[in-house]
Amino acid sequence: MPSAGARPAGVDTVVVLDFGAQYAQLIARRVREARVHSLILPYDTPVGRIMELHPKGIILSGGPASVYDPGAPRCDPALFDGRVPALGICYGMQLMAHELGGRTAPAGQREYGRTRLFVDDRADLFGGLEPRLLCWMSHGDSVVQLPSGFTPLARTDHNPIAAMANRRHLLFGVQFHPEVTHTPWGRQVLQNFLFTVCGCRPTWTMASFIESQTTTIRETVGARRAICALSGGVDSAAAAALVHRAIGDQLTCIFVDHGLLRLGEPEQVIRTFRDNFQIPLVHVDARERFLRRLAGVGDPETKRRRIGEEFIAVFEEEANRLGRVDFLVQGTLYPDVIESGTRTAARIKTHHNVGGLPDRLQFALIEPFRELFKDEVREVARELGLPDEMVWRHPFPGPGLAIRILGEVTLDRLELERAADAIVLEELRNAGLMREIWQAFAVLLPVQSVGVMGDARTYGHTVAVRAVTSEDGMTADWARLPEELLERISSRLTREIPGISRVVYDVTSKPPATVEWE
Numbered sequence: 122m123p124s125a126g127a128r129p130a131g132v133d134t135v136v137v138l139d140f141g142a143q144y145a146q147l148i149a150r151r152v153r154e155a156r157v158h159s160l161i162l163p164y165d166t167p168v169g170r171i172m173e174l175h176p177k178g179i180i181l182s183g184g185p186a187s188v189y190d191p192g193a194p195r196c197d198p199a200l201f202d203g204r205v206p207a208l209g210i211c212y213g214m215q216l217m218a219h220e221l222g223g224r225t226a227p228a229g230q231r232e233y234g235r236t237r238l239f240v241d242d243r244a245d246l247f248g249g250l251e252p253r254l255l256c257w258m259s260h261g262d263s264v265v266q267l268p269s270g271f272t273p274l275a276r277t278d279h280n281p282i283a284a285m286a287n288r289r290h291l292l293f294g295v296q297f298h299p300e301v302t303h304t305p306w307g308r309q310v311l312q313n314f315l316f317t318v319c320g321c322r323p324t325w326t327m328a329s330f331i332e333s334q335t336t337t338i339r340e341t342v343g344a345r346r347a348i349c350a351l352s353g354g355v356d357s358a359a360a361a362a363l364v365h366r367a368i369g370d371q372l373t374c375i376f377v378d379h380g381l382l383r384l385g386e387p388e389q390v391i392r393t394f395r396d397n398f399q400i401p402l403v404h405v406d407a408r409e410r411f412l413r414r415l416a417g418v419g420d421p422e423t424k425r426r427r428i429g430e431e432f433i434a435v436f437e438e439e440a441n442r443l444g445r446v447d448f449l450v451q452g453t454l455y456p457d458v459i460e461s462g463t464r465t466a467a468r469i470k471t472h473h474n475v476g477g478l479p480d481r482l483q484f485a486l487i488e489p490f491r492e493l494f495k496d497e498v499r500e501v502a503r504e505l506g507l508p509d510e511m512v513w514r515h516p517f518p519g520p521g522l523a524i525r526i527l528g529e530v531t532l533d534r535l536e537l538e539r540a541a542d543a544i545v546l547e548e549l550r551n552a553g554l555m556r557e558i559w560q561a562f563a564v565l566l567p568v569q570s571v572g573v574m575g576d577a578r579t580y581g582h583t584v585a586v587r588a589v590t591s592e593d594g595m596t597a598d599w600a601r602l603p604e605e606l607l608e609r610i611s612s613r614l615t616r617e618i619p620g621i622s623r624v625v626y627d628v629t630s631k632p633p634a635t636v637e638w639e
């Protein structure tokens with residue numbers, strides 16, 4: 122609900138037009154990292170609607186299409202009339218050139234990956250950068266003839282127009298991807314566009330966001346009451362802390378401990394919210410109830426469904442006990458909002474988010490982070506004084522450790538998995554790698570293998586260690602953890618947890634694998 126007021130007064134906005142979802146999100150994040158507010162809109166958003174937002178600049182993302190494809194995504198060419206500065210990236214540049222009378226054609230040689238770039242004009246977009254750079258390319262088409270009024274800014278060995286500008290209308294295009302980490306100086310190009318070309322001010326801060334949200338939430342809720350389901354993760358924790366800042370004890374938090382959380386999490390939730398923040402907290406110990414529902418279940422989707430149903434049942438019982446409540450606080454993030462609005466991806470797993478509640482509960486939603494990325498929520502959490510451990514907690518699936526125990530979840534296997542997971546995280550924390558790694562955990566496999574301890578033969582459990590790097594969880598790469606760290610994890614797992622006799626490291630990326638094993 123309160124999200125329209127997400128842009129605090131005095132904050133400039135840049136619109137990112139989405140021609141291929143992944144790229145657009147990365148660009149929007151880079152813009153925000155430069156402290157400029159950004160919004161992603163579908164490529165065919167009418168110009169009138171875009172102008173209502175008074176953007177200081179527009180960035181056209183890359184995308185998989187060719188401008189000559191039938192049905193290729195197009196934006197309204199009125200965007201290029203010079204009212205608002207625009208930057209086209211890859212497909213965005215090709216489209217800009219195409220719409221304005223230039224020519225795009227399949228490149229003589231496809232450029233993919235690290236490519237040498239020669240910059241001939243460093244007046245604005247390439248200001249402060251070296252004349253020779255390495256950039257990241259991924260394109261089949263290139264601009265082969267500039268539209269009138271444009272000049273080339275940079276070239277590669279195979280492409281004489283790798284960047285272009287029409288300074289009269291403040292239109293720019295780059296063939297490479299400045300938003301990806303493989304183009305490390307790309308941030309400078311984006312910042313040059315934002316600050317030198319568009320004249321943006323770096324005023325998008327989480328402190329101002331918190332201020333404006335506090336006011337909006339207070340006005341929306343008035344004297345009524347709200348509840349929030351805490352999951353132990355940073356999103357719901359920060360949402361609760363923010364709403365509590367706005368409405369105080371009109372907020373009640375419900376923490377359903379389903380017993381599937383990581384080691385020490387339930388205690389920390391209670392300590393932080395009840396003791397430190399003094400937020401009214403209902404703590405439901407539902408551990409046995411969930412274990413009963415999971416007895417005999419091995420299929421991952423059945424686990425997810427049962428945990429989801431049980432969660433709703435427990436939550437509903439508790440909510441009903443509280444009397445009249447009008448609002449439900451949720452920690453929904455911007456990527457979820459964009460995904461549900463723009464994607465029709467095949468369902469690979471049912472991602473039940475604990476907190477996704479049925480309509481019959483009749484709450485209005487308060488989702489203060491509908492416009493934030495994960496790193497921004499972490500900053501909000503830090504500003505609000507949540508403990509570091511919670512702020513930097515890795516994303517955690519709603520069904521918890523249940524989907525990291527392959528096969529049936531029994532109390533013994535759950536405790537074994539929880540202990541193994543704690544060792545992986547503790548070692549990662551000691552190595553100072555928590556922030557670099559997107560997610561790391563142990564998976565208990567339904568495989569026993571032969572080992573030898575002392576002089577005796579053992580026949581124990583196998584644990585897989587998974588650690589991935591990622592920007593958003595949509596794609597992920599297996600983390601190249603230092604060998605010494607892997608060795609420490611492996612020896613601690615086998616030494617400290619009776620019954621584990623073998624440890625393997627998962628070296629699969631997503632795709633083709635997924636982050637979780639189930």
Ligand code: XMP
Pocket residue numbers: 425470471472473474475516517518519520560594595631634635636637638
């Ligand atoms: P996968 O395994 O699909 O995971 O590559 C991508 C991200 O989603 C998390 N995940 C879930 N989150 N309910 C959730 O709330 C689920 O059922 C679920 N399954 C996976 C996973 O931890 C990763 O961050």
